[in-house]
Amino acid sequence: xxxxxxxxxxxxxxxxxxxxxxxxxxxxxxxxxxxxxxxxxxxxxxxxxxxxxxxxxxxxxxxxxxxxxxxxxxxxxxxxxxxxxxxxxxxxxxxxxxxxxxxxxxxxxxxxxx
Amino acid sequence: xxxxxxxxxxxxxxxxxxxxxxxxxxxxxxxxxxxxxxxxxxxxxxxxxxxxxxxxxxxxxxxxxxxxxxxxxxxxxxxxxxxxxxxxxxxxxxxxxxxxxxxxxxxxxxxx
Numbered sequence: 001x002x003x004x005x006x007x008x009x010x011x012x013x014x015x016x017x018x019x020x021x022x023x024x025x026x027x028x029x030x031x032x033x034x035x036x037x038x039x040x041x042x043x044x045x046x047x048x049x050x051x052x053x054x055x056x057x058x059x060x061x062x063x064x065x066x067x068x069x070x071x072x073x074x075x076x077x078x079x080x081x082x083x084x085x086x087x088x089x090x091x092x093x094x095x096x097x098x099x100x101x102x103x104x105x106x107x108x109x110x111x112x113x114x
Numbered sequence: 115x116x117x118x119x120x121x122x123x124x125x126x127x128x129x130x131x132x133x134x135x136x137x138x139x140x141x142x143x144x145x146x147x148x149x150x151x152x153x154x155x156x157x158x159x160x161x162x163x164x165x166x167x168x169x170x171x172x173x174x175x176x177x178x179x180x181x182x183x184x185x186x187x188x189x190x191x192x193x194x195x196x197x198x199x200x201x202x203x204x205x206x207x208x209x210x211x212x213x214x215x216x217x218x219x220x221x222x223x224x225x226x
């Protein structure tokens with residue numbers, strides 16, 4: 001079974017631009033979560049989607065948004081990029097929400113904002 | 115969210131057992147205890163999780179204290195590939211949304 005895939009793997013943008021990252025969960029998994037990892041803040045939860053609905057959102061500004069499609073694939077968008085948005089963005093999929101299930105992470109998208 | 119305390123770093127010799135401790139004294143009665151690890155330049159990888167009883171899988175064993183205020187991840191024979199940051203995460207098991215709150219974890223070094 002294929003794992004979680006994320007595209008693109010690397011991205012370079014300039015301040016003020018916007019970016020869209022994509023995540024394809026493991027086949028059959030219906031819940032997708034997004035995390036941001038930086039050297040200073042570590043791994044931080046961004047948001048979680050299940051059945052095309054955002055169920056939970058972390059403490060991030062409104063510039064960070066996401067959505068989930070009917071096939072469970074998910075995208076996240078960051079508008080008006082800032083230097084501090086440079087990070088590794090990780091997507092994780094799980095069969096369904098609930099801590100009884102493990103999360104499977106993708107390799108991440110490395111975003112650099114210049 | 116329950117707070118966790120893990121050693122910043124640990125060392126182990128290759129092929130020896132490793133016991134990684136985690137204190138989660140504020141855990142609620144319905145939180146599962148998850149362990150993930152992150153190898154350099156990779157996304158986190160699920161290791162094991164449990165609620166009350168000790169758990170075993172092909173990667174590791176999880177020993178949960180009777181009062182659930184602490185747990186220990188046991189790698190039975192450390193290999194070089196086990197060098198990673200290990201995260202202990204209490205995760206809410208209710209019907210609501212589910213997120214993992216990562217702390218700083220324990221950086222495990224394996225010495226050949």
